Amino acid sequence: MLTCKEFLNELSEYLDESIDAELRAKLEKHITECPNCWVIFDTTRRTIQIYKGMNPYPIPADVESRLMNALEKKMAAKGR
Amino acid sequence: MPAPTQAGVDESTLVAQSREGNTSAFAELVRRYEGKIFRLAQHVTQNREDAEDVLQETFMKAYEHLDQFQGNSKFYTWIVRIAVNQALMKLRRKKTGKTVSLDETIDTGEDTVVREIAAWDENPEQRFSREELGEILDSAIQGLEPPYRSVFVLRDIEELSTEETADALGLSIPAVKSRLLRARLQLREKLTRQFKRKGEDAFAYL
Numbered sequence A: 001m002l003t004c005k006e007f008l009n010e011l012s013e014y015l016d017e018s019i020d021a022e023l024r025a026k027l028e029k030h031i032t033e034c035p036n037c038w039v040i041f042d043t044t045r046r047t048i049q050i051y052k053g054m055n056p057y058p059i060p061a062d063v064e065s066r067l068m069n070a071l072e073k074k075m076a077a078k079g080r
Numbered sequence B: 001m002p003a004p005t006q007a008g009v010d011e012s013t014l015v016a017q018s019r020e021g022n023t024s025a026f027a028e029l030v031r032r033y034e035g036k037i038f039r040l041a042q043h044v045t046q047n048r049e050d051a052e053d054v055l056q057e058t059f060m061k062a063y064e065h066l067d068q069f070q071g072n073s074k075f076y077t078w079i080v081r082i083a084v085n086q087a088l089m090k091l092r093r094k095k096t097g098k099t100v101s102l103d104e105t106i107d108t109g110e111d112t113v114v115r116e117i118a119a120w121d122e123n124p125e126q127r128f129s130r131e132e133l134g135e136i137l138d139s140a141i142q143g144l145e146p147p148y149r150s151v152f153v154l155r156d157i158e159e160l161s162t163e164e165t166a167d168a169l170g171l172s173i174p175a176v177k178s179r180l181l182r183a184r185l186q187l188r189e190k191l192t193r194q195f196k197r198k199g200e201d202a203f204a205y206l
Helices: A004-015 A023-031 A037-054 A063-079 B011-019 B023-045 B046-062 B073-094 B128-140 B148-157 B162-169 B174-196
Strands: none
Touching: A004 A023, A004 A037, A004 B174, A023 A037, A037 B148, A037 B174, A063 B023, B011 B023, B011 B073, B011 B174, B023 B073, B023 B148, B046 B073, B073 B148, B073 B162, B128 B148, B128 B162, B128 B174, B148 B162, B148 B174, B162 B174
16 A cells, blocks of 8 residues: 555656556555545646646747847848 | 748758758747747746846857757757756856755755645636736746756746756756656645635645
8 A cells, every 4th residue: 555655756757657557556546545645636737737738928029029139130240 | 031931831941941041940940939938038037137138048049059959859949958058057147156056955855745735626727817827827936946946847837858857957867857746746735725626625634
């Protein structure tokens, strides 16, 4: 039987699906029996999902135009 | 600068054209990734001005060293590595006398932080406007220590692999993994305070 602490130590790899089948089975058994770990598993999974779904804000127009200006100068200097 | 006609062109073609001196091909590469690089720079430096510098320096360096880019990694991964280096350098310069190294030992202890154990709403995101949600997510990240923050940003926001993250940060793979676990748990903790089901508080303490 896994302890909660052992479960937590493997949680990240479990969520990334980078563990072997045997350990995976043990972890799955643990969350069906331990409501606290199930909640932690579920909310951690959703934490990652929320961040992954976050699109970058459009880059502010002034920042972009300064970037493009700087690059144009650079390109001109490098010359062709 | 000419033409949005490059929009559908694939990345390796753009890189090849840029190498031959086609400036509009390079401009298209910049447009594709500037948003992500700016976000990454803001997360790592936590400062808009620095982030803007990092953004510029990243693409300047990329342009300068384009001939060193090996086609065996993705262009995006390559510029992320440049951006991370620039951002870390900024951090280091700011803290004179106190070097910020991602290698510095941080007390990882064995006490994996888990205090809030409460189920979330079905769709907690919907309780907030997009702006509010963005602020909640950003400020949670800001609350992480830099070594955890960088790992989380690269792995879970920029979606680099463990190996790519290790490579970009100069860390070992086990270090990336353990920092990622802690970062994720800390963020989960912070978000739970906002997203937990109303009326439902911790079941118990572990």
